[in-house]
Amino acid sequence: MSPATRQRVVDQMGSLKQSTRDYLAETDVKAPGAKTAKLIEMTGSGGKRALRALSDGNRKAADTLLKLHDDVATQRAMVRAWERGDISTKELATALRRYDSLDREGKEAYQRLLDDTGSDGISFVSKLDEDQTRSFLGSACRRIPVVSGGSVAGSDRLHAAEVIQGSQLVDDSCSDGLSVTEQTEYRKQVVRAASKNEDISATAVITQIENVGSQTRRTRLKLLLKDTGEDGIRFIRKLDTDQQQKLLDIDKHVDTSDFESNADMGDWRHSLAVYQQRSAVSDAEIEAHIENTYRAATSKKIDDREGLIEPVANLKKGSRLGTGSFRRYDNELKRTVAYAKNPDIGHGTVKRVEVEPDFLGTDKDVDAEVVYQDGTTHYVEFKRLNDNPSKRNIIKSVFEKKENGNSVNEKFRQIDDEVPKSENARIGELKIRYTPDGLTNEQDVRDVIDAAVTDGRKSNRFSEIHLDTIRIVPENGEPFDVDLTKYKQTYP
Known part of the structure; x- marks a missing residue:
């Protein structure tokens, strides 16, 4: 300590209020005078005023502030947040008590949180109760009360399958599977979300995480919040x-x-x-x-x-x-899922559905190979035409021939020799929606498909049809099939 700093500390110590002097005389903290001098050396007059505010109403928190003499960064961060008005005296006292309740690893986590979030982190922790603070910053393991149990040597560290007096572990594992880096980022994202958004509270977020049940679920949820922050918090709370x-x-x-x-x-x-x-x-x-x-x-x-x-x-x-x-x-x-679950779709009871089956000798596939109980196999390509199943869109999505095109007909053309030519094996399925100012019923759709085939051929947008069936699946109606076999002839 330089002579100038020593003199400043002496002056500050000499100007302590009587209530602070009374506190220092009565506290159980070892060497309170030396620790107060250290506090003032590291934080200036702000530390002295914070100690006085705490000693007047919350001596346990004042004790913790003094005991932070060996963690100057945390001590300074808390005093400066209070001095700037970012947190109240009550929040400072609560944050100090929460810090004091943590084990060594929890305190290290708290220090990393303050490094990343500053006063937002202090304010966040001050809103948690003691159990929530341990959940957020301490061990991954949780305790629940038990009715009976003998006296077992206690510890502030939990271990798998440990039972301690008055509580036992919820889970059979004490590791949440997150690295220190992942844990740090998860905590940072949660604090930022709560500090920026009035609809996200610290206690609600921690309760949300605790309520998902198993440790495995909590780990996956924490990883989601690490990556998505406020989006993930709002997302998960909307789900039952x-x-x-x-x-x-x-x-x-x-x-x-x-x-x-x-x-x-x-x-x-x-x-x-x-x-x-x-x-x-x-x-x-x-x-x-x-x-x-x-x-x-x-x-x-x-x-x-x-x-x-x-x-x-x-x-x-x-x-x-x-x-x-x-x-x-x-x-x-x-x-x-509908093909696999519904016993009456398409051809009868489905035995198996293979997703995107490959065809030897090509780099092409279709969306689904549907095998029925009687041995019949259908190959299905799915298309969604949004709310506009017009003739133009049907030609483009189902029939149009382009180099490396993605129409249903073109897909089946590219794998023509690989798909068995059994009756009605090639299906293009269209999801549509009937609209008052567009297609309103099944007959409208059949007329549009007929016109699409006729006009598409005349304009040379395609020639040969490689489909057997178009299956129409309306969002607001019953599915039906349109047989294309009557059109299956080659045009020049």
Whole structure:
């Protein structure tokens, strides 16, 4: 300590109020005078005023402030936040008590939180109760009260399968599976979300995490919040308990090693969170997507189900959150699940559905191979025409011939020799919506398809038809098939 600093500390110590002197004389903190001098040396007059404010009404918090002499950074951060008016005296006292309740690792986590979030982190922790603070910053393990139990040596560190006097572990594991870096980022995102948004409270977020049940679910939720912050918080709170469980439990039913990219189920959850919060995709669509994804993942009839999940997992990587891509993938998922679940769709009872079957000798595929109980196999390509199944759109989506085109007819042309030419085996399925000012019923659709085939051939937009059937699936009507075999002849 320099002579100038020593003199400043002496002067500050000499000007302590009588109430502070009384506190220092009565506290159980060892060497309170030396620790007060250290506080003043590190924080100046702000530390002296903070100590006086705490000693007048909350001596336990004042004790903790003095005991922070060996953690100067945390001590200084708390005093400066209070001195600037970012937190009240009450919040400062609570934050100090919460800090004092933590074990060594929890205190280290608190220090990292203050490094990243400053006074926002102090304010956040001050709003938590002691158990929530331990949950947020301390050990991954939780305790619950027990009615009986002998006296067992206690500890502020929990271990797997440990039972201590008055409480026991909720889970059989004490690791939440997050690295220190992941934990730090998760906490930072949660604090930022709560500090920036009036609809997000510290206690509600921690309660939300605790209420998802198992440690595995909490880990996956923390990782989601690490990646999505306020979007993830708002997303998860809109889901009911059953939907939350399916969202967080689905991983055990999906083999992500079969993904062609490096995406994982955390990316899938990430995509759903940002699409729900930042796109025109509705809450109902997201909830139905979770349900259908879980059905696909647990179905014994769907092979290569990962092909339905991976595209959505990769959507988060896009710079734009257009609804078209999500709804296209969602439709493929929904219809695949419908074939596997519905015993009466298409040709009868379905035995198996393979997602995107490959054809040897080509790099092409179709969306689904549907095998029925009687041995019949159908190959189905799904298309979603939004709300405008006009003649022009049907020609473009179903029939139009372009080099490397993506119409249904063109897809089947490219794999013509690979798909068995059995009766009605090639199906193009269109999802549409009847509208008052457009197509209003089944006959309207049949007329448009007939006109599309006739006009498309006349304009040479396509010549040969490689489809057997167009299956129409209206959002607001009953499905029906349009037989194309009468059109199947080659034109010059």
